[in-house]
Amino acid sequence: MSVFTVSLAAVCGLLAGACLQTxxxxxxxxxxxxxxxxxxxxxxxxxxxxxxICILAGLYFQGYDYLQRSTLLPLAEDGESIAVxxxxxxxxxxxxxxxxxxxxxxxxxxxxxxMTDMATAERIALRVRLSREPEAHEVERWMQGSxxxxxxxxxxxxxxxxxxxxxxxxxxxxxxxxxxxxxxxGDVRMEPAESGVMMLFRRWQTTAADRIALLFPxxxxxxxxxxxxxxITDGVSPATEEMYxxxxxxxxxAISGLHVTLVSGMFVWIAERxxxxxxxxxxxxxxxxxxxxxxxxxxxxxxxxGIMGAxxxxxxxxxxxTEGRQVWGWALLLMLAFNPYYxxxxxxxxxxxxxxxxxxxxxxxxxxxTRGPEWLRTSLAVTFAAQAVSFPFLIYHFHQFSPLSWLxxxxxxxxxxxxxxxxxxxxxxxxxxxxxLAVLPAQLASALLDWLHGPLFxxxxxTVPFSHWPHPQWWWIVLYGLFLAAxxxxxxxxYHRPRDRWLYAGLFLLLLVAAxxxxxxxxxxxxxxxxxxxxxxxxxxxxxxxVYLIDAGGTPRYPARESWRERRDPFDVGKDVVLPFxxxxxxxxxxxxxxxxxxxxxxxxxxxxxxxxTFGSVLxxxxxxxxxxxxxxxxxxxxxxxxxxxxxxxxxxxxxxxxWAWLHPDGDLTHTGNDASVVLRLTAYxxxxxxxxxxxxxxxxxxxxxxxxxxxxxLKVAHHGSSTSSSPAFLAAAxxxxxxxxxxxxxxxxxxxxxxxxxLMDTGANVYRTDLHGAVTLxxxxxxVHWQTQITDT
Numbered sequence: 001m002s003v004f005t006v007s008l009a010a011v012c013g014l015l016a017g018a019c020l021q022t023x024x025x026x027x028x029x030x031x032x033x034x035x036x037x038x039x040x041x042x043x044x045x046x047x048x049x050x051x052x053i054c055i056l057a058g059l060y061f062q063g064y065d066y067l068q069r070s071t072l073l074p075l076a077e078d079g080e081s082i083a084v085x086x087x088x089x090x091x092x093x094x095x096x097x098x099x100x101x102x103x104x105x106x107x108x109x110x111x112x113x114x115m116t117d118m119a120t121a122e123r124i125a126l127r128v129r130l131s132r133e134p135e136a137h138e139v140e141r142w143m144q145g146s147x148x149x150x151x152x153x154x155x156x157x158x159x160x161x162x163x164x165x166x167x168x169x170x171x172x173x174x175x176x177x178x179x180x181x182x183x184x185x186g187d188v189r190m191e192p193a194e195s196g197v198m199m200l201f202r203r204w205q206t207t208a209a210d211r212i213a214l215l216f217p218x219x220x221x222x223x224x225x226x227x228x229x230x231x232i233t234d235g236v237s238p239a240t241e242e243m244y245x246x247x248x249x250x251x252x253x254a255i256s257g258l259h260v261t262l263v264s265g266m267f268v269w270i271a272e273r274x275x276x277x278x279x280x281x282x283x284x285x286x287x288x289x290x291x292x293x294x295x296x297x298x299x300x301x302x303x304x305x306g307i308m309g310a311x312x313x314x315x316x317x318x319x320x321x322t323e324g325r326q327v328w329g330w331a332l333l334l335m336l337a338f339n340p341y342y343x344x345x346x347x348x349x350x351x352x353x354x355x356x357x358x359x360x361x362x363x364x365x366x367x368x369x370t371r372g373p374e375w376l377r378t379s380l381a382v383t384f385a386a387q388a389v390s391f392p393f394l395i396y397h398f399h400q401f402s403p404l405s406w407l408x409x410x411x412x413x414x415x416x417x418x419x420x421x422x423x424x425x426x427x428x429x430x431x432x433x434x435x436x437l438a439v440l441p442a443q444l445a446s447a448l449l450d451w452l453h454g455p456l457f458x459x460x461x462x463t464v465p466f467s468h469w470p471h472p473q474w475w476w477i478v479l480y481g482l483f484l485a486a487x488x489x490x491x492x493x494x495y496h497r498p499r500d501r502w503l504y505a506g507l508f509l510l511l512l513v514a515a516x517x518x519x520x521x522x523x524x525x526x527x528x529x530x531x532x533x534x535x536x537x538x539x540x541x542x543x544x545x546x547v548y549l550i551d552a553g554g555t556p557r558y559p560a561r562e563s564w565r566e567r568r569d570p571f572d573v574g575k576d577v578v579l580p581f582x583x584x585x586x587x588x589x590x591x592x593x594x595x596x597x598x599x600x601x602x603x604x605x606x607x608x609x610x611x612x613x614t615f616g617s618v619l620x621x622x623x624x625x626x627x628x629x630x631x632x633x634x635x636x637x638x639x640x641x642x643x644x645x646x647x648x649x650x651x652x653x654x655x656x657x658x659x660w661a662w663l664h665p666d667g668d669l670t671h672t673g674n675d676a677s678v679v680l681r682l683t684a685y686x687x688x689x690x691x692x693x694x695x696x697x698x699x700x701x702x703x704x705x706x707x708x709x710x711x712x713x714x715l716k717v718a719h720h721g722s723s724t725s726s727s728p729a730f731l732a733a734a735x736x737x738x739x740x741x742x743x744x745x746x747x748x749x750x751x752x753x754x755x756x757x758x759x760l761m762d763t764g765a766n767v768y769r770t771d772l773h774g775a776v777t778l779x780x781x782x783x784x785v786h787w788q789t790q791i792t793d794t
Contacts, residue, residue, distance in 0.1 A: 002325075003330055004326055004328065005050065007329035009050040009054045010054070011336070013054035013055060014060075014343050016028060016055075017058030017062045020058070025058045029052075033051070036048045036051070057340075060340065070178035072105070072122060072178075072179055073178055073179060076156050076178075076180075079155055080153075081152065082108050083152075084105045084124075084150060084181075085106060085147070085148070085149035085150075086103050086106045086107070086121060087104045087146070088101055088102070088103060088143070089102040089144065091144055092139060092143070093234060094139050095567050095568050096567040097130045097131070099128040099139045100125070100128075101142075102177065103123070103125075103181075105122045106118055123176045124181050125175075125179075126180075126181050126182070127180070127183070128150075128188055129185065130185050142190065145198060148191070149188075150183045153182055153183070154180070155181070156169070160790065161531040161774035161790055162530055163471075163584060164399065165577070165580055165584075201291065201295050205230055211431050211432075212229065212424075212428060214431075215427050215442045216445075219235075221446045221450075223235020224240065224253075225424050228416075229296075229425060231299055239457075243453075243456060245398070245400075247408045248387070248405030248408065248409060249405075249456075251386075252412075252413060254299065254301045255297070255301055257305040257309070258417050258421070259305065260293075260302075260306055261309070262422060262425065264285050264309055267284070268282065282316050282317040286317075289306055300342060300351055301348075304331050304335065304348070305351075325360070346397055356389070357385045360488045363488075365382070366381045367496065368496075383409050384406075386409065387405060388508075399471060399584045403466050416452070426441040427442040427445065463613070463614055467588065468586050468587060468588050470516070470517045470520070470584065476511070516586065524781045525780040526541040526777065526780075527689065527777070528541075528775060528776075529742055529778075530577060530775050532554075532578065534744030535573065535742070535744070536553065537549070537552050537553040538716065548591065548592045548593075549594065550596065550691055551606075552573070552604070552605035553573040553578060554573060554601045554603060554605050555571055555604060573604070573605040574608035578609060579609055579612060587613070588613060589613060590615050591615075592616055592617055593619065593636075594691075595620050595629065596677045597674065597676050598628065606632050607631070614639075615636065615641040616641075617642045617644050618636050618641055618642070618644065619645065619678065620644070646678075647667060649661070650662040657686075657782070658683070658685070660680055662678075663703060665677075665679075665699075674724075675696050675699040676699075677695045679699070685780055685781065687780045688713050689713065689715075690716065691716045692715070692716055692718035692725075694719040697725065697730075700718075700726075700727055704733055709734060710734075711734060712735070712736055713737050713738065714736060714740065714778060715734055715739045715765070717739050717760070720744075721741040721751050721753055721757065722749070722752070723755055728759065731763050732763075735763060738787070739768070740770075740778075741767065741768070741770070743769060745771045752771075773791050774790030
């Protein structure tokens with residue numbers, strides 16, 4: 001057995017432990033033992049040992065998971081307020097008038113006078129609301145490791161409310177957190193931070209960040225360099241962060257093996273120049289490397305790089321040869337033994353996945369690319385390995401991967417890693433002696449960033465095809481992983497003839513085509529009523545032919561009374577809900593945007609979508625647009641998208657069996673506000689769906705008077721279920737079999753009205769509500785209708 005194969009067996013065991021109960025693990029062990037009986041003796045022993053490791057890893061996960069159970073969970077389910085005391089267990093991040101961090105709770109009580117010790121400390125996610133600017137300044141001095149006591153209100157974290165959206169509850173679960181809490185600043189009492197080694201390193205990191213801010217006068221450059229050199233990402237502007245994500249460069253801002261190699265090389269060079277023997281210099285560098293990892297925040301990628309670097313240095317000091325995969329295996333085992341939850345952290349997955357890809361695929365890539373100098377073939381091999389391995393992770397978690405990423409990484413990463421990164425560390429080191437000595441390297445790094453970011457922002461602004469990828473299916477992930485695993489094995493066994501290379505290239509391209517899911521859903525109409533809180537947003541996909549977006553929700557905006565309250569990256573329903581969903585469906589072109597009317601809760605999210613898609617047309621109600629609506633339409637016109645309206649009786653067909661009809665408005669400008677909403681009827685393979693916008697009684701009466709209303713199968717209930725809509729006469733004419741209400745949870749308007757809900761149920765309609773069910777999806781096929789809800793336990 002090798003450490004590498006043992007680590008892979010342990011990973012399989014942890015996954016099995018997370019997915020299976022203990023009884024099933026025992027059955028799996030019995031099945032593995034039975035298989036071993038039919039294997040030749042050498043393979044039998046190896047298989048038996050690896051199976052044992054797999055089962056032990058599964059049991060270890062279940063034991064660890066049991067110890068992480070929540071004592072406060074029953075209180076959180078009831079939303080109770082309690083007193084807690086403990087230690088801040090993460091960096092404190094202030095955004096506007098809110099501070100967020102993890103708190104390791106050691107004692108709790110119904111009141112602060114009677115506190116009970118926890119059997120084991122429990123980690124909770126705490127949000128502290130600030131009311132005055134001095135509180136914001138005070139919070140920024142809070143540090144990880146400080147002790148805190150507070151009166152908090154407990155609750156449960158929210159799960160994803162839309163398909164393939166970010167699942168906050170799941171994210172916290174793998175952070176060892178089961179409940180969330182909120183508190184007012186006045187209810188929080190801080191104690192002086194305890195002294196210790198970890199606190200010392202955190203202060204050093206803060207001091208280094210402050211020094212970088214002094215060396216780089218430009219705030220944008222300073223924030224970028226703090227992330228690049230120290231792993232502190234708070235200072236990177238949202239625009240730069242989004243650009244790096246879209247172009248596949250976000251890994252540059254993570255502390256990685258490149259940083260460790262550069263820093264350890266610098267340590268060894270300085271030690272040897274000071275007259276220290278090489279062996280002693282290597283051992284000393286290993287010790288200093290531990291300190292470096294702690295200073296930069298000990299992220300998953302930093303710890304992984306630090307462990308692998310330390311093992312490599314110690315092997316050099318002992319004059320021993322070691323293979324990269326074995327070092328990788330040791331790092332993986334050590335980190336998962338410390339915290340098996342790491343396996344579900346995206347940073348951990350990317351760090352270990354890409355590193356393994358570089359170890360096994362770069363030697364193959366150097367031989368695969370047969371032309372050009374060695375440095376170019378190595379660069380191509382490194383770029384291919386990193387991009388090929390990170391691709392499934394990125395499309396699974398973010399559903400985006402730009403084709404430009406390959407070229408951008410090939411050209412930009414060497415400049416950032418070989419010039420900007422060393423110049424930044426040199427500026428920081430010289431700045432310790434005297435700030436004047438750091439001027440030249442700091443200016444060089446700033447100038448290069450300015451020169452590089454200009455073209456990168458221009459590239460990001462381009463609409464590049466094949467940048468949005470549908471959520472991958474499990475069989476594709478398995479096939480893609482098997483391909484990457486088999487490629488180096490086959491290569492080193494001699495299968496690298498020209499025809500073999502063409503076969504590998506063809507299979508890789510075929511897998512990329514399969515990732516687009518070209519044949520999925522081709523014979524169906526999929527209607528998704530997104531949960532955009534108090535608003536409307538509906539996506540209609542007609543096979544692979546047409547995409548309609550009916551409204552895009554809107555986040556209420558309340559101007560900050562004071563500048564310190566402004567959020568760094570405010571939540572926007574278009575950017576944070578609708579855009580991720582469209583990406584998860586692999587949608588890059590929206591054939592028809594329907595803006596039913598100009599209310600903010602219907603069109604407010606549209607502006608965030610315009611830069612990311614191509615459009616066929618925009619359908620509006622024909623009323624003179626108001627300020628926000630006019631500004632959004634101007635953005636569409638700037639992209640040369642035609643803005644159209646319709647008339648009652650107008651119909652069009654997307655594919656045979658799928659027809660749309662415009663029912664309202666009729667061009668009469670007396671219709672204003674909600675009653676001017678666009679009303680459309682979709683008939684798909686015999687199933688009729690009525691989209692009503694926010695139409696109210698007056699508009700409903702107009703439809704009835706013109707005999708435009710007939711029985712429908714599905715009704716999108718108007719105006720979020722308000723009592724001003726869905727009159728008895730309207731419902732008697734529509735006779736819906738199912739109704740969908742889009743409303744926000746606990747909204748201040750009381751939507752939907754209980755009277756309207758009862759009225760719908762009395763008609764025999766099944767009622768779906770986004771406030772209760774999350775996103776609601778209707779899939780229509782020939783002869784079949786299927787409903788899906790994001791939340792099923794309602």
